[in-house]
Amino acid sequence: MDQLITSPNQSGDTLHGRFEQQVQIRPDKIAVSYQDQQLTYKQLDVLAKAHSEELISRGIQPGDMVAVMLSRSVDLIVHIIAVLKTGACYVPIDPNYPADRVEWVIETSNPVCFISRRELCQNVWPEQRPSQLKERCYFIESAPQVNVNNPQASTDTPSKQKTENNPYSDLAYVIFTSGSTGKPKGVMVGHSQVISLLDAVTPMLANDHNDVWTLFHSFAFDFSVWEIWGALTTGARLCIVAQESTWSADAFLALLKQEQVTILNQTPSAFYALTAAVNDAHTKTGARQTLSLRSVIFGGEALNLNKLNAWWKHYPEGAPRLINMYGITETTVHVTWLELSKTLSNNDSSPIGHALTGLQVHLLNEKLERVNEGEVGEIFVSGKQLAIGYLKQAGLSASRFVASPFHKGQRLYRSGDLAMWQDGQLFYQGRADRQLKIRGFRIEPGEIESAMESHPAVQNCAVIPKPEKDGSSPKSLIAFLIATKAPDTEMNSKDTLSALRNHAISLLPAHYIPTEYVFLSSYPLTVNGKLDQAALLEVWQQKSNAPTAHENRMALLQSKLAKLQQNNAQKETE
Amino acid sequence: MSDSIFDDESILFLILINDQKQYSIWPNILPIPDGWLADNGPMSRKKCMDWLEANWTDLRPIQSQEEKAV
Known part of the structure; x- marks a missing residue:
């Protein structure tokens, strides 16, 4: 860190400024790699600078919004940095999103420039691009070519953020998130909020320029903000994971070994699949899978600690470190930190630790009073990482970012998530708006999932309320299961299913017992790596509508699931 | 979220403002937090x-x- 302070430029308050400091300190170190492509810090800076100049020549100004729709590639990182160097902010659009979502993001953000490739646009709009975009497209394949090693094109003086009074000139990005209801909303996050996050986490993670990070997540999901800037502001290498490898835990495990990844960020769903791949590889080869991992960080959904025991069978506690971080896009990726240990793992709920430096977590009741230890309250967050608000949604902003009764003149973000304090530790208790009620009983799906997973034949379980045909509120539950060993076709026999039901009956109260049990070979995930509940329900509906013989049903299910897994990137249920 | 007082359509709200000119809706039945003024x-x-x-x-x-x- 002392290198940052003695660095000649004082641009440590922006993300690209922090990156440029690394360019000066270690120009020849690899900054980013994707398959057989790689760029050093210097090369990445030269390319980004050239493209930023091209953007400026097209009239891009500080405070503008620039949409970026590119697939996973080194170019993606070049253009994100190029946009920031102009003083504009980036609006990421995953090219796997359906056209209506892409159009919603474009309509709402009204970007002055749309950086993409013709081919990607043709995939989204086979007929015609929206007329709004016509004059604004910047197709990178047509942009002037830059020789990355040409010293004349290099930037000896770091770019300076301009100080014109344009709206939003301190914004770094606008990321659209789906709520449980309504259209995706654009969360506006400034450079200072991300810098605050990086400065809070780096001392605890003890990460540095020797690390190799993966860009595993879609750059339209804010987990990627942490991956990209965690690496590029510290001189580390960012290894971009090919889309296919994010869908296959076996392929991803191979990549972790080959690229000697040291810092891995994962949603729990993706990590359970990775753990299973580690287990399979161990069984097949009889050898432990040697990894370079130093730290694994969980985020994006609730973690079930019991499921980590399968990982700890293969790797010792602390090597790698396993860290759980609770966070929200509106509070800049991460809010809390907890280093996990085996002693914690005999717990069904998800411990999330304590707030990061610069943030405060308050658990409040409906009168906005603090709840007592052991009582459930809604998570309210205050501090430096609060987003500026929702793009063009003043009413929503003023009702989610509300006046704080605890800090003079400050705001609180109300998360809609529930938690409780116990022994100075926060425990996540689910979404306030997703608490299941079945026949009037309040149900905690995690309890059922843990009970099912205690059966030796079951590796993973996800419980979802069964939709009623008439649209009335759900009256029963479906358990989606992944088998420990046997293929899922064998597991779907009547005998196995009734054995499972008896197992559930022996452990759970009557209203907790799922009425249906479906074995799958793997879970469909959303583009953001979270469990795709809508796709699970489609599988179930396929099953219940299917005609006669068991075999037929299973064949249909399998093909449906395979298709869903292929298409899961196109779904967005975040 | 239906349980949250901020989403309760049956009560009246104030619009508060702080010295950063940021706004917040506020349930009229609760005391106004320090550093905020009722603007509407x-x-x-x-x-x-x-x-x-x-x-x-x-x-x-x-x-x-x-x-x-x-």
Whole structure:
């Protein structure tokens, strides 16, 4: 860190400024790699600078919004940095999103420039691009070519953020998130909020320029903000994971070994699949899978600690470190930190630790009073990482970012998530708006999932309320299961299913017992790596509508699931 | 979220403002937090939303607006 302070430029308050400091300190170190492509810090800076100049020549100004729709590639990182160097902010659009979502993001953000490739646009709009975009497209394949090693094109003086009074000139990005209801909303996050996050986490993670990070997540999901800037502001290498490898835990495990990844960020769903791949590889080869991992960080959904025991069978506690971080896009990726240990793992709920430096977590009741230890309250967050608000949604902003009764003149973000304090530790208790009620009983799906997973034949379980045909509120539950060993076709026999039901009956109260049990070979995930509940329900509906013989049903299910897994990137249920 | 007082359509809200010119809706039945002033209301939640959409056009805190103007 002392290198940052003695660095000649004082641009440590922006993300690209922090990156440029690394360019000066270690120009020849690899900054980013994707398959057989790689760029050093210097090369990445030269390319980004050239493209930023091209953007400026097209009239891009500080405070503008620039949409970026590119697939996973080194170019993606070049253009994100190029946009920031102009003083504009980036609006990421995953090219796997359906056209209506892409159009919603474009309509709402009204970007002055749309950086993409013709081919990607043709995939989204086979007929015609929206007329709004016509004059604004910047197709990178047509942009002037830059020789990355040409010293004349290099930037000896770091770019300076301009100080014109344009709206939003301190914004770094606008990321659209789906709520449980309504259209995706654009969360506006400034450079200072991300810098605050990086400065809070780096001392605890003890990460540095020797690390190799993966860009595993879609750059339209804010987990990627942490991956990209965690690496590029510290001189580390960012290894971009090919889309296919994010869908296959076996392929991803191979990549972790080959690229000697040291810092891995994962949603729990993706990590359970990775753990299973580690287990399979161990069984097949009889050898432990040697990894370079130093730290694994969980985020994006609730973690079930019991499921980590399968990982700890293969790797010792602390090597790698396993860290759980609770966070929200509106509070800049991460809010809390907890280093996990085996002693914690005999717990069904998800411990999330304590707030990061610069943030405060308050658990409040409906009168906005603090709840007592052991009582459930809604998570309210205050501090430096609060987003500026929702793009063009003043009413929503003023009702989610509300006046704080605890800090003079400050705001609180109300998360809609529930938690409780116990022994100075926060425990996540689910979404306030997703608490299941079945026949009037309040149900905690995690309890059922843990009970099912205690059966030796079951590796993973996800419980979802069964939709009623008439649209009335759900009256029963479906358990989606992944088998420990046997293929899922064998597991779907009547005998196995009734054995499972008896197992559930022996452990759970009557209203907790799922009425249906479906074995799958793997879970469909959303583009953001979270469990795709809508796709699970489609599988179930396929099953219940299917005609006669068991075999037929299973064949249909399998093909449906395979298709869903292929298409899961196109779904967005975040 | 239906349980949250901030989403309760049956009560009246104030629109508060702080010295950063940031707005917050606020249940009229609760005491106003330190550092915030009632700028409008009490009125229905819907009216608050309409007023905010029409009047709060630059969501940046004023400090940040002034810094950029220097």
